[in-house]
Amino acid sequence: MKKIIPLFLLMFALFQSVKMQSQDIMKSTDLSTIKVDNLSENDIAEIKSQLIANKQTIEQVMPMVLSKGMTAAEFIKLKLRLGASTVKVNETTTGTDTDRKQEAVVNIKEKDNQNSLIFGSQLFDNPTLNFEPNLKIASPVNYVLGPGDELQVSVFGVQEYNATVVVSVEGKVSIQNVGQFSVSGMTFEAATTKIKSAIAKVYSTVASGQSQVGISLSRIRTIKITLIGSKQPGNYSISSLATVYNALFLGGGPGNNETYRNIELLRNNKVIKIVDIYNFLVNGSQEDNLGLKDNDVIRIPAYKLRVILEGEVKRPGIFEMKDGETFDDLLRFASGFNDLAYKASVNVIQKTDKEFKVKDIKSSEFKNYIPKSGDVFKVSKILNRFENRISIDGAVFRPDTYSFNEGMRILDLVSKADGLKEDAYTNRAAIIRVKPDLTSEIVNVDLAKAINGDAEANILLKKEDRVTVYSILEFKEDYNVTIDGEISNPGVYHYFENLTLNDLLIQAGGLTGSASKRVEVARMIKSEEIDDTNPKKVELINIEISASNNEQAKNFALQPFDVINIRKVAVYEKPEMVTVSGAVNYAGNYVLANKKDKIYDVIQRAGGLTSLANIDGVKIRRPIDTKQIEKIKNINLKLDKKDSIQNRVINKLALDLKYATIPVNWKEVEKNQESNTNVTLFPGDIIEVSTFREGVKVAGNVLLTSEIPYDKSKGFGYYINAVGGVDNQGWQRKSYIIYPNGEAAVSKSFLFLRFNPKVKPDSQIIVPQKPERRKLSTVEFISIGSILASLSLIFVTAFK
Template sequence: MTLRQHAYPHTCFARTSRVILLALASAVGSLFLLAGNARAQGVLGSGSTQDTSQTPTNDDPSAATLAFGGSSDSADDRSAVTTSSNLDAPVASLPADQIIRILQQNENLLMDVKSQVADRLQQQGTQIEATDITDEMLYNQIATNASVRANVTTYLRARGYVPQGGLQSAGAGPAQNDSQFGLPSSDGQSTSPSGMSTGGDTGFSNLESGGDGQPRTTLPAGNSRDKMENRGKEETNASTDVPKVLRLPTPYNLRSMRDLYTQVPEHAAPLKRFGSEVFVSREFPSMGRGVSTRDTPLDIPLGPDYVVGPGDTLAISLWGGVTQSISRVIDRDGHILLPDAGSLQVAGLPLQRAESLIEGALKQQYRNVRVAVTISRLRSVRVYVVGDVQRPGGYDISSLSTPLSALYAAGGPTSVGSLRIVRHYRGQALIEDIDLYDFLLHGIRKGSARFESGDTLQVPPAGSQVAISGAIKRPAIYELKPGESTLASVLEDAGGLTAAASLGHITIERIDANRQRETVTLKGVSGQDLQTDRAAIETFVVKDGDRIHIAPILPYSERAIYLQGHVVRPGRLSYTDGMRLNDVLHSYQDMLPEPAAHGEIVRLVPPDLHAETIAFNVSEVLIGNENLTLQPFDTIRIFGRYEVDTPKVIVHGEVLRPGTYPLSNGMTAAQLVRMAGGFKRDALLNSADLTSYSVEGGSRVAGRVSTLQIGAAVSGSEPNADVPLKPGDILTIHQITGWNEIGESVTIQGQVKFPGNYGFQEGERLSSVLRRAGGMRDTAYPEGAVLIREQVRDLEEKSRQELIRQIDTNSAAARLGPAVGSGDTGGTLQLIKAQQEQAVTQLKSHPATGRMVIHISADIDSWANTPADIELRRGDVLTIPKRPGFVLVSGQVYNATALTFAPGKTAAWYLSHAGGTNSTANRKEIFIIRANGSVVGRHSGGWFDPDVLSTRLSPGDVVVVPQKIIGNSLLWRNLLTTAQLASSIAITAGIAVAAL
């Protein structure tokens, strides 16, 4: 992707943005399934190459290498937040603005989130890299999706960015939080925290009014507590704030690229009218409700020059000749009634003169009396507050109240009312004009004229207004006063520029009255000469409706280099002229253990800042031989030894921890064995195989196998026995011959003299162990001996499972065969289905036994060292039963039972005594299972053998009459025949056990 494509991201990425946005919501919603598991597995973020210098110090130690997945929520974590497996449930989450602020202030955390989102999208089939996901895409999902906010909160909490308290329910909705960022609402307009729209081209005067025309400066009583609790938590606009930028996709995952591929976002945050919140009162005092306020505390002290009048209450204290306190109210005629002194005129006198007059009158009545007079309660005056105020009308207020107090009583100006001109009238005479900005900006309350009854306070409509935003201390809408229409005066009202303001990038959106809108830039402002720029600002005249935006300076440092990778302190470093590589890399202490010999500088070459890579040798740089000169925006990348074509060796065999190990410098075969935990007890120490590989001629790999005296190498008894390893070497530690046979035994049970478990030597046969067991007893029946072997049981079990699978999967249509008439198909299929279920049930109820057919007799010498004398294996179980004395007839007969053995009788004789075969019997396939497990069938001895029923039986033999198989399919008939035989063979082993 070219730099030109990145310069116009909205064009170049239009085809992919829609796919990304569609997949992003589901990806972010599901990717945090692993965030709930982050702490236990400790893999959240393990694939990220970003530096973690800004990770909070309270990060969970087990989550230090956090990846996206994992699940280690402790009990307290699970109680506070829920994982995304239950996205429909209410989940405690952070507000959207707080999540976005955390991500904006922690670039590495933001890249971690993007990397995990990209991984999740790739798993879902969307080919995308982390650098293709813009900040705006991610922020939009956080702002509009409650589930995403809950999952991101889970992830942030696992990383230690979320405090234990202060979470809100995700179901509460994002409206009250998202709007603080000026995010678009459902109608596409930005909303302010109070809910007012700022998306239209309306004038500033109605920016704060709702759709009903009511101003937003006065909030409902229900919101009062929320407003007070949020005081001090407003978004700041200080020079120390992390610059708010939009990051575009970058071609390389370099921090320098991430800094350069940023855009200063357009100003979209809503602005409030300056001073609109001053008059927002939660509980208005009595004067705010338009009633008399005699008990209202005074907002200024009373001096001796206060002129008393009708309605004032005087507190008169006497001491000396008499001690007494009296209270007197000045009547309408201006008189007060004193004890023993009569009526006295005091109205219109200063407080000090009234006190002297009262003291003189009382001294005539009381000897040596002293008097002190104070005002205990002020008179009220009726003042009318009219114009563009919240609650116009008449108010009885204190005679000392100021115009500001009267405005508070009336709720303050509306969004249309002026804050710069408030007129105080007495009759038709204008007493004074009050500028509320003097109080709001400087704390000065001008206006010395006192209210008299009947005075009027009039708030006219607001005059010219301008909005100022950007790198300014108090972004807001300001009202202009005649004579103060320069940009400098507006900046002064707004608190001045921040240190991050760019004077060369001031734009004014202006309304050409009744004609059009236009964009104006300051002439003579270049951003190079500060004095010239300030002079241009002093002379520039602003007009009504101007929207002034002061862009910030570049959000990144143009004199910085970047260090990343296998280093102790990754991050951004300051650049100085003439800076060289060893000014950054001083020694191996600046790097993590075992750095690779190869490092590189990724340089952004001007003028188009395309990337080029310059390789260097780390060790040469540290000794000063390759001291390259650095340039701004250089990225120094150091790799770990195991990140660059990782050298590995493998150890197999008799060590405690066989497997693949990194090849450290100078590692030998003995060191590899020690790394793998050392030898096991069965290890062969005399020799070990070492397979090494080498590249010949750069075109082929050749292998070589050598033998090592590994025991001597590990013990160090022979220094030359140990050899250094090369990448790819495979070391194999052999096992001592016959080690696995240690502890092998067989079980002899039943009719032997000494039954029990017997150890045996390799190659020992059955006759030898039987002799050690004392031979067979007189009651033994060796013809029915049962030998169970584990290996045979495993093979039988696999065959049984495969047979069950074939019977279950064989289609009913394939069982019919071509000879079945179509008219009887339905009934035949039902019979076949029943037969299938019966066969499968019988197979499942008779598990594999593992029986081997043996031919032995009580005379051990007669078969010893013959093919019948088999070698024993570990776990063999030999059962010698007693003579059973019966023959079993089973299957499709009228009376399936065990019949007493009669010497010389044939199978036909026993079958007849069991009632003969029934109608479902298949007489052609009758077979006999001998007591030793061998089977006699129709074709057991050849085509010309006599019939099976003529076979003479021995004790323990079983005559099996199989069921007639329905269906003409040859495959189906063979399957069921095999199933019937397999189910019947297990019977003979049961007979032997029963005969013990």
């Protein structure tokens, strides 16, 4: 169906009269979606027959279909499938009525990947190149007129006349009141002079100079040329201003085995020019790009000699050579060697009558070597090695790679590196040297002796030597000390010679306010002998400091790897608070005055409960500590890997709950402050005392979430029924109740008896959802049936 609709639109556009098409398609047809590749051979045959029946050509309907959205590329495909190799596109002008016109010629360009390495082939594969003549230039005075050209003749001034005259097939132009003239074969300049002279005889003001005559070339005729040996050979209708390269481009360039160097331009059965495309590609010269004339023939014969150039050249590929051209010419075609090329010689593989052979061409032979057909030249890379390299690194001011000179000694290289650093270890330097067999050896140097004038110590260097000057800093261990405890920035610090405890305290940001005067220093024990009787691993040193000014009475010197611990004062407790909210007389934040402050103590400090307080609605909300969550994470519930219960519990605690609820029995607390329900408070606790409410809220999987007035004579089931009962997903026997103080109770069953929890004012009844149960599949039913049948057979057999 998708193919029939656009085909119908196309046939409707093509097979009506042009006038009717312009009226109807403008209203209802869009040809922009037509894809010619989707049309079958029967569709193309039908289009041909309809064109014949309507006595129309594809060129006649072209302006209409292009104006209705069909792309030029699709139109070209359609015309090619109808049997044409070239397509005349709609006449174009450059913007005004006086611009020169010319029927353009378009040809489909297809990328030639098979011959892409042939030098010059890219010139004819690039659709952005076409060598079309420029129609905007002034009328060329040497242009030869012929049948089909169109002249614009104007007389302006005292007398006026304006007309467009066409050169007829007899080569004549006819001007009203002036006469008929033969201009065929004349240049535009000569024809202009002839026409002006004739007009001056008729228009008297032209002869007197009161009027002027203007003649311009308004339309360029089309000529016929023939291409032989191109990728798309055939007869072409092109502009009379077209050149050889323009025609070659239309034909797709030389064929697979045709020449790029000896293309023949034949006129009147004579070769008037041998075209060498390399002359244009290499030198940019267009001396071979002659203008074409009607019935010209461009013949592209087969090539005679081609060679391949590979490797390190700027433009590798397949090149065509002429007789007498040398390897130097081939290099010029390839734009020369690239930066990594080995230029001393080039390897060439030649073909003999029986086999291949290899030949090396030295650089001195480049100008004389004549390539042979089928030669394969390979330009290799230079070696990845240096002829005069030497390097130095380590304790010198400019470690780097330097040039090597014969006779260079170690001190010469040190001098090139701007001398030794202050930390240089002069008793020994190392030279890594490559031996003639490419193995390496180390040569030691006494730089101190060399500096003092010892000629033997000032060793003679060789190329590729790698000199290393050591630093005394490399021989020293990186010492550090550690400080911990009541210090602003505890951590590990570098040890420096003469470092004291006072210095380290300042580096670590000073003592905190909780620091005591007691400091413990743990120092490692060093000994040349093992003392099995001494069980100590470290030596402990206790000292006192003045915590107020970060100083000590005696400036204690530290040693490497000391560990310093600043102890905390025995009593240092910052005030911590709890929050009291709800139905109390003085809600707000209260400081814990006692380490064992209980809920009764704090509520009494808050003025006690108000008259509106619900004594059954006292509870504590305690923040869940991150340490508690970590403990839950570390508990192994020994669940299946696919079970997510533990993860859900952790996420619930960390993300949703954040607080744990502690129910408080306030009646019991008032009777006995020593009761377990009189909870000891922690910092951050929130005491909530709810206001008395008489309703009972019912939520969850019930028909109506609502709050029912409290009736002490009614039970659990009454309130569920009061909201319409449970819905189809409700699980009534698992219903539970949450009391005002946060305590919860669930329904219980014993045998056939059911016990529901007691309902209190301001409680909340929750009906949970039934768990989803997966139904057994047909296969599972059959499997169970088979198992039962097998068991039955076993029992019958056993009791026979």
